[in-house]
Amino acid sequence: MKYYIGVDIGGTNIAVGVVDENFDIKCKGSIKTNAPRSAESICDDIAGLCKSLCEKNGIDYGDILGVGVASPGIIKDGVVVFASNLQFDNVPLKAMLEARTGKKCAVCNDANAAALAEYVAGAGKGYHSLVAVTIGTGVGGGIVLEGKIWEGFNGAGAEIGHIVTVPGGRLCTCGNRGCLETYCSATALINDTKEAMINNPDSKLWEICGHTDNVTGKSAYDAAEMGDEVAKNVIKKFIKYLSIGVANIITLLQPEVVCIGGGMSAEGETLIAPLDKLVKESGVIRSLSKRPKIRAAGLFNDAGIVGAAAEVIAED
């Protein structure tokens, strides 16, 4: 059996897993990121964990064919050009890890890695192409075209959350107005739910949350399930804007699968079915005989490990 290691560098933890060529995770381990600290120190720890994880689980380190790394930030040719939460600035992560692990390494952006993981082992497995839309605090994503991550000439592509969806709309952290994530992130859903509560003292949202401080991305779904019209309208608006974003991606790229990930994807068909309906009714998409499939993400916390491993396999 051939083994690969996937490393997922997060703001809080660094997760490492040994993956076989079918993308099954054989074992996992993690350490604290403790950022900010030097890239040398982080790389020393990653290499150490790769070796100790194999040893502890009876895997011959000599059988590891490569180490893939998913990192936040803009990555180009194995270099982390910029990653604000790690305070990395032009860090040659691939070369640094190759020196320490003695293995062929590959580095890719974490959102791209998650998209690649869905392509090889999740919602897009067996399909031609996939765009992942990840809904969390913000909206992120990744593009996989015929098995290859597309990140643009500069490594900065797939910034799906910053596609302007409502010109002149809500102010975004990027300085623009009307970016998709100002309408379709969990943050936006929470803010819209709070606003709807304040404007509707009779809403069941008050029963569920008690106070606007307790609103989560799930609150509106819970209230809607109880038949609350206020909550239903919050969700309806959320899905309407998301459908515009997804339809625009499809109109441009026509990937075979659009995969919705992040915490919100736990809503499953309650989110996907109405989204799919709106997208399929939209403009030029309506007239197509073959339309992209919209699916919930299949992998969750392991997507970074699997995608990072898939990236080093792809470069093998």
Add this chain to the structure above:
Amino acid sequence: MKYYIGVDIGGTNIAVGVVDENFDIKCKGSIKTNAPRSAESICDDIAGLCKSLCEKNGIDYGDILGVGVASPGIIKDGVVVFASNLQFDNVPLKAMLEARTGKKCAVCNDANAAALAEYVAGAGKGYHSLVAVTIGTGVGGGIVLEGKIWEGFNGAGAEIGHIVTVPGGRLCTCGNRGCLETYCSATALINDTKEAMINNPDSKLWEICGHTDNVTGKSAYDAAEMGDEVAKNVIKKFIKYLSIGVANIITLLQPEVVCIGGGMSAEGETLIAPLDKLVKESGVIRSLSKRPKIRAAGLFNDAGIVGAAAEVIAED
């Protein structure tokens, strides 16, 4: 020298050219399309013209290594799935032309061919990737990623004109509201110019056009050059919406070059410079150290021939 033939099937004419491996056109000819008529009859004529063109220009037909064809409509795997103005419905154009020409053939969508032509021999020559935005009666385009046309899993990608830019905005022929082409086509510019004339009896547009019936896509530019504020505002709005569309394409794909083609690209820097400025000031693009270049298209009527030839060379 290696030669290839490029065929550009238009609604009115079919243009055929012999191209060398540097994409220089050695000779050209054309026939009337006379659509609608049978695909067999059109293919017979194309094959006949390929042979007679070589003969007339002293090129040994045996030296032709392939024939590329640019066709309107949705193309998938050499089949014209649907092309409304030719009334083609699942026509196996590649196989039909290979049988008649005795050459390896390739078929691609005409907008994609024009984008590929810009990539190999025009505004994108020598660059990593290119998205072409073609502004005419509508807005079309093509995507070329590392030398390869991206048309999606179903052949229907790059419908740039139908990216919704203003939700709830102007009604589009596709049934959606707010598609890019309802704001940024030559048609939209002409309509906006007429409306501005009607609302502003003192505008210099009246001197230039005399009557709203005489407005063209150039009128607002001509009046703006004479200092007319009304015309300047029409152009400003046009470029503002175009910049949102272009910035969205960049945010998603980060191609190294965005190429603006169609009749409007004749305005050159008068159009490109302010567009480039707005896009570079936009959201996440502003913070990039390497930004895409925005350029006017370099090839005009010959883009179909060159792009079709490039497609058969790429598949060689």
